[in-house]
Amino acid sequence: MNRYPTWLNLLVLLILVMGTLIAMPNLYGTVPAVQLAQADGNPFAEARVARVEQVLENAGITPEATFIQDGRVVVRFESTDDQGKAGELFRDAFSSDSNVAFTIAPKLPAWVRGFGLSPMSLGLDLRGGVYVLLEVDMDSAVESRLAAYEQDFAERLRDERIRSRVEINDSQINIRLQSAEDTEKAREIVSAADADLLIFDGADARSLRVRMSDVQIKARQDFAIEQNITTLRNRVDQLGVAEPLVQRQGVNRIVVQLPGVLDPNQLDEILTATATLEFRMVDTAGDSPGSRRYTGRGVPSQMLKREVVASGDQIINAESGFSEGQPAVFITLDSAGGERMLKNTQENLRKPMSTVFIETRRESVTLPDGSASYRTVKTEEIINTATINGIFKDRFVTTGLTPVEARDLALLLRAGALAAPVFKVEDRTIGPTLGQENIDRGFNAVRIGFLAVVVFMAIYYRGFGMIANLALFSNLIFIVALLSLIQASLTLPGIAGIVLTVGMAVDANVLIFERIREEITSGNTIQNSIHAGYEKAFSSITDANITTLIAAIVLFAFGTGPIKGFAVTLSLGIITSMFTAIVGTRTVVNLVFGGRRLEKLPI
Amino acid sequence: MRLIKDKPTIDFLSRGRRNIAVGISILVIIISLASMATRGLNLGIDFTGGILLEVKYPQAADLVAIRQNLAEAGFERNVVQEFGTSDDVLVRLPPQVGEDANAIRDTLFSVLSAGDPNVVLQRVELVSAQVGEELTEQGGLALIFALLMIFAYVMFRFQWKFAMGAVAALAHDVIVTIGFFSVTGISFDLSVVAAVLAVIGYSLNDTVVAFDRIRENFAKLRGVTPEESMNTSINEMLARTIITGVTTLVVLIALLLLGGESVAPFSIALIVGIIVGTYSSIYTASATALMLHVTPQDLMPPEVDPELIDDLP
Numbered sequence: 001m002n003r004y005p006t007w008l009n010l011l012v013l014l015i016l017v018m019g020t021l022i023a024m025p026n027l028y029g030t031v032p033a034v035q036l037a038q039a040d041g042n043p044f045a046e047a048r049v050a051r052v053e054q055v056l057e058n059a060g061i062t063p064e065a066t067f068i069q070d071g072r073v074v075v076r077f078e079s080t081d082d083q084g085k086a087g088e089l090f091r092d093a094f095s096s097d098s099n100v101a102f103t104i105a106p107k108l109p110a111w112v113r114g115f116g117l118s119p120m121s122l123g124l125d126l127r128g129g130v131y132v133l134l135e136v137d138m139d140s141a142v143e144s145r146l147a148a149y150e151q152d153f154a155e156r157l158r159d160e161r162i163r164s165r166v167e168i169n170d171s172q173i174n175i176r177l178q179s180a181e182d183t184e185k186a187r188e189i190v191s192a193a194d195a196d197l198l199i200f201d202g203a204d205a206r207s208l209r210v211r212m213s214d215v216q217i218k219a220r221q222d223f224a225i226e227q228n229i230t231t232l233r234n235r236v237d238q239l240g241v242a243e244p245l246v247q248r249q250g251v252n253r254i255v256v257q258l259p260g261v262l263d264p265n266q267l268d269e270i271l272t273a274t275a276t277l278e279f280r281m282v283d284t285a286g287d288s289p290g291s292r293r294y295t296g297r298g299v300p301s302q303m304l305k306r307e308v309v310a311s312g313d314q315i316i317n318a319e320s321g322f323s324e325g326q327p328a329v330f331i332t333l334d335s336a337g338g339e340r341m342l343k344n345t346q347e348n349l350r351k352p353m354s355t356v357f358i359e360t361r362r363e364s365v366t367l368p369d370g371s372a373s374y375r376t377v378k379t380e381e382i383i384n385t386a387t388i389n390g391i392f393k394d395r396f397v398t399t400g401l402t403p404v405e406a407r408d409l410a411l412l413l414r415a416g417a418l419a420a421p422v423f424k425v426e427d428r429t430i431g432p433t434l435g436q437e438n439i440d441r442g443f444n445a446v447r448i449g450f451l452a453v454v455v456f457m458a459i460y461y462r463g464f465g466m467i468a469n470l471a472l473f474s475n476l477i478f479i480v481a482l483l484s485l486i487q488a489s490l491t492l493p494g495i496a497g498i499v500l501t502v503g504m505a506v507d508a509n510v511l512i513f514e515r516i517r518e519e520i521t522s523g524n525t526i527q528n529s530i531h532a533g534y535e536k537a538f539s540s541i542t543d544a545n546i547t548t549l550i551a552a553i554v555l556f557a558f559g560t561g562p563i564k565g566f567a568v569t570l571s572l573g574i575i576t577s578m579f580t581a582i583v584g585t586r587t588v589v590n591l592v593f594g595g596r597r598l599e600k601l602p603i
Numbered sequence: 604m605r606l607i608k609d610k611p612t613i614d615f616l617s618r619g620r621r622n623i624a625v626g627i628s629i630l631v632i633i634i635s636l637a638s639m640a641t642r643g644l645n646l647g648i649d650f651t652g653g654i655l656l657e658v659k660y661p662q663a664a665d666l667v668a669i670r671q672n673l674a675e676a677g678f679e680r681n682v683v684q685e686f687g688t689s690d691d692v693l694v695r696l697p698p699q700v701g702e703d704a705n706a707i708r709d710t711l712f713s714v715l716s717a718g719d720p721n722v723v724l725q726r727v728e729l730v731s732a733q734v735g736e737e738l739t740e741q742g743g744l745a746l747i748f749a750l751l752m753i754f755a756y757v758m759f760r761f762q763w764k765f766a767m768g769a770v771a772a773l774a775h776d777v778i779v780t781i782g783f784f785s786v787t788g789i790s791f792d793l794s795v796v797a798a799v800l801a802v803i804g805y806s807l808n809d810t811v812v813a814f815d816r817i818r819e820n821f822a823k824l825r826g827v828t829p830e831e832s833m834n835t836s837i838n839e840m841l842a843r844t845i846i847t848g849v850t851t852l853v854v855l856i857a858l859l860l861l862g863g864e865s866v867a868p869f870s871i872a873l874i875v876g877i878i879v880g881t882y883s884s885i886y887t888a889s890a891t892a893l894m895l896h897v898t899p900q901d902l903m904p905p906e907v908d909p910e911l912i913d914d915l916p
Contacts, residue, residue, distance in 0.1 A: 426730050434725040492866060493794055499855070510847050544809075549804075
């Protein structure tokens, strides 16, 4: 009696070994590091490592380790001094094609990295950083689209020589015309511009009302938020932050999480800045009045003409793909932009056209009297110059790019501007020293709490208490292993969840051991008592754990941010404790006490 | 080692004792509700919206001066308090309307640091009033939803009288724990809501374990009243109830003492909740089930009509 088959013993051992292995990267601690990512998103080749090492060697800095991970070069250092110096060197040497980011990296030996294992990721409250919740102004996203329609209709009607007055009123476009005849023509023009629009009769026969359909409004809102996320992500990458997180939350919100030390003012500028694009013809002859030289972002600078062919707010969509086997970017302009583009390409075949990236940002400045103020800075840079090879209007393709460049250009075009203004509704900044304090306090609490429980169990249940302690310890290993595996962020409430689990996990063993004691007291044999103890306690343990799990799941579903962290560790702890406290201890109890004649149990 | 002798026979549930317990519970609930209605809760900025700053000074901070400086800079409604040590200061302000967040942050920091470069801004939190409202609503919904789900589970596993008992115990725990925060004025933030939900989980854990034993004894012990049967069950589980309570409290006290000021409200909520929860799983849950005249038959599988069996071939 009370023997597990060998395979079951081995299975338990295997699970424990696996858990230990997965949890192991957490033992190594972290060191300061610098991360280089290729600006165009391509992975770095192995050769880059040698160049990086060369730069460091020339400066007399010895890195702790240098390697490529997920296509990025990671350089670890022994000290933040080295990290700082190296970061400067890298920015000088590689800024043309790389983004340089300061981070912390786990000090894993090469063979652990080889398994693709990584330690738990720490939440912002533990490593310091910024959490920003942005709300997207959905109304203005729709209104700006409506304004584009308004302008478009006015131009189309003018082109058809129909006299009209077009204006936006109460989320709809009112078109006022001269005659009933014109009204019918206008109706055709509007539905030709966009067949999905809803057209209603106006107050009399000489007016029309145009509305966006619910589907269009929804699509516009989704587009706005998706575009804003792409824009923000793109911008955040420029900040030199490793592991940024930009995510949609709910209907109209965007969460931005940036670990590490950041200047909150600089961050605000970057997040809420508005940017746009313009297409201009290159003034090849250099004789157009009002031409101006624009600098290039990684491309040659050009003299560009004054007239704007199309601007970014006319881009409805931009997507990368392939055209005739070549990587390409497909740009979709709205109808007004399309018409102008058509006219322009007809007149300017085989001439170069540039895409200009324009960004307006607010910078803080210190006035001569020492007080702080703000000024608006406008940057205009050419991101691409291409020769017009054919006539096109609202949809056109740019080729001659690598697949990654095409993807990035599309991204940049989409990300060129925030589709709708964003404003901050929540902002939490945690300094790095507080983060470290939180880690120290949290782990200290786990350590002391764990120790207290272990001592208590050993005294109260002696041999069986030690077995329960083994289970408790492996439970900790499993929680850490699972957290490392799913890469859920560990937060301070998360640590509290672990602490609580440590206290509650012994409950299952207390239930079992008390049962065994009862069985022995009521005169049962030792082996029968062990068996009955586990058997009878099982349903209580399951019921109790499931109800706690319900509370944890509700917490996860309703909770936000750090509270979710608590729900995650609590749920994981409940599940793993079921395994360690029941199967784990039973395995050891069976191995030690099972199948033998015993007079007494150390319980 | 034994904390208590093998078979304790403490009278928990006789009518007299039960009435005392119910009386105490009702009194504490009335105090809690009255305090919540009159004093309210010291809600954190998670719920009210506003600005919170944690600042570390190189030496003990002069709170009076800080309050005065803030008021002079236009932040009259400020709450300034020590946070853990006398070097650490927590400043809370109501939501600032219409002004640029950066400007506010810069002004605040320059007021608080008063030009001392050694002052460190540890943490800044800005929550808009709107987000605060949403979080309050979500927190309330979470509590109600958790109670409903648990009622459904206990009904499925036991029976409605037990489910009523369990939910009565949980409602009792939630009200008393939140009441404790109202009476003491300890900051009630989002983490406290999490703790209250964890208390629900824990207290229920206790209640269910007791119910499990009651069900077993209803089947095993014949010729005794439900009251005696339930009292025996509680006595049998007493060692377990105390040990689990103690181990959990021990780790929570470690968390309270070592975890730092920001987890203190969380630890306090759990400590209060677990003490109350342990009490309620003995009294509130069982007493409610008894008041609803729970009988062993409530938990038996439906008896098969003997005549039906006779008819079978």
